[in-house]
Amino acid sequence: MLGEVVKFQAPAHHTGVTSRVGTWLGVAFGLCFVTGLLSHGVQHDWPWPTRPVDLYRVTQGVHVISGVASIPLLLAKLWSVYPKLFERPLIRSVPHALERGSIFVLIAASFFELVTGLFNAAQNYPWSFYFPTAHYAAAWIAIGALLLHVAVKIPLIRRSLEPGPETKTILSRRAFLRTTALTTGVAVVATAGVTVPWLRKISVLAWRNDGDLPVNRTAKAANITIPSDWRLKVGEKSYSLPELRAMPQTTHELPIACVEGWSQNATWTGVRISELINAKGDVRVESLEKDGLYRATTLPEAFAQDPLTLLALKLNGEELSPDHGYPCRIIAPNRPGVLQTKWVTSLEVL
Known part of the structure; x- marks a missing residue:
C-alpha cells in the first residue's frame, strides 16, 4: 500500500546489531584513515621522526590490516541495513533525502577505498588514474560522509545499545555479531603476516619471503643500465x-x-x-x-x-x-x- 513502511524482523536487521557492527566498522575506518593520512604525509615531506625505526612499518601495517578488517564489517553492516532500501515512501522529507544521499556517498567511497586498496596491496592497477591521489581524495569523502552519518544516527545508536532482557531474539542477534567478529578476525590473521613476522606461517594471504627480500620494482622494469664509468x-x-x-x-x-x-x-x-x-x-x-x-x-x-x-x-x-x-x-x-x-x-x- 502506498505510504506503508515495510518492516523486516530478522535478528540481523535489528538496529542494535546495525549499531554494534557500525561501531566496529567506525573504529576500523578511523584507524585506516589516520594511518593512511600519516603514510600520505611522510611521502609528501610532512615532518616525520627518524625514531623508532619500526614506526612506519607499524602504522602502514595497521593501515592495511584495518582496511582488510573493514571489508567483512562493511558487508555485514550492509546486510543488516539493506531492508531499509525497501522502505516506503522512498523519500519522506528533505532531511531524509539528504541523509539517503550521504549514505550513498559513504557506501560508494568506502567500496572505492577498499577495492582500490586491495588492488594496490596486490600491486595490480587495472585503471588509468594515479592511485595515491585518488585514494587520498576518496578517503576524505568517506570519512566526511561517515561523520555526517554518525551525527545523524547518534540518538538511535545510543538507544539501540542500551542493555535489554535476555531473549531468544537477542541471542540470535549475538550469534550474528559473533559470526561477523570471527570472520573479521580470520581476514585479519590471513593477511597480518605481511607486517607481523610470527604470523607469516598461518597468514595464507600474506606475502611469503622464503628468506629473500622482496622487490617491488626490478631493474628491468625500471629500464636501468649501469654505465661502465659510473660514479x-x-x-x-x-x-x-x-x-x-x-x-x-x-x-x-x-x-x-x-x-x-x-x-x-x-x-x-x-x-x-x-x-x-x-x-x-x-x-x-x-x-x-x-x-x-x-x-x-x-x-x-x-x-x-x-x-x-x-x-x-x-x-x-x-x-x-x-x-x-x-x-x-x-x-x-x-x-x-x-x-x-x-x-x-x-x-x-x-
Whole structure:
C-alpha cells in the first residue's frame, strides 16, 4: 500500500546489531584513515621522526590490516541495513533525502577505498588514474560522509545499545555479531603476516619471503643500465664504486616497509650519508632511473644526519643485486620503501 513502511524482523536487521557492527566498522575506518593520512604525509615531506625505526612499518601495517578488517564489517553492516532500501515512501522529507544521499556517498567511497586498496596491496592497477591521489581524495569523502552519518544516527545508536532482557531474539542477534567478529578476525590473521613476522606461517594471504627480500620494482622494469664509468656525484665531488668500498663501512639492521603493507628486516652495509656530505640541509637523491614517480626523492636533514642512514652497498653481507639497487641505494630508518631510492647516481644538499 502506498505510504506503508515495510518492516523486516530478522535478528540481523535489528538496529542494535546495525549499531554494534557500525561501531566496529567506525573504529576500523578511523584507524585506516589516520594511518593512511600519516603514510600520505611522510611521502609528501610532512615532518616525520627518524625514531623508532619500526614506526612506519607499524602504522602502514595497521593501515592495511584495518582496511582488510573493514571489508567483512562493511558487508555485514550492509546486510543488516539493506531492508531499509525497501522502505516506503522512498523519500519522506528533505532531511531524509539528504541523509539517503550521504549514505550513498559513504557506501560508494568506502567500496572505492577498499577495492582500490586491495588492488594496490596486490600491486595490480587495472585503471588509468594515479592511485595515491585518488585514494587520498576518496578517503576524505568517506570519512566526511561517515561523520555526517554518525551525527545523524547518534540518538538511535545510543538507544539501540542500551542493555535489554535476555531473549531468544537477542541471542540470535549475538550469534550474528559473533559470526561477523570471527570472520573479521580470520581476514585479519590471513593477511597480518605481511607486517607481523610470527604470523607469516598461518597468514595464507600474506606475502611469503622464503628468506629473500622482496622487490617491488626490478631493474628491468625500471629500464636501468649501469654505465661502465659510473660514479656517484656528491656536490662538487664524485666517487667510483671502489672508492666508496674503501671508505669506512657501517652495518645496521633496518626494515624495508612498503606502502602495500609488507615489511621485512635486513642487514645493510655501506657509507653513512652524514660522512659523505659535510654540509647540513635536506638532500636531493637522484636515481639512474630515467622516469618514474620516485626517480628523485628528498632526504630531510634529520634523516641525512642520522647515523643509521646509509648509502648501502651490501645487503645481508652480499653485494647489492641490480634489483636491489646496485651499485648503491639509500636505506634510512623509519622511511617508506618508495623513498629508499635505488640505483643512486647523485646526492646534492639543497
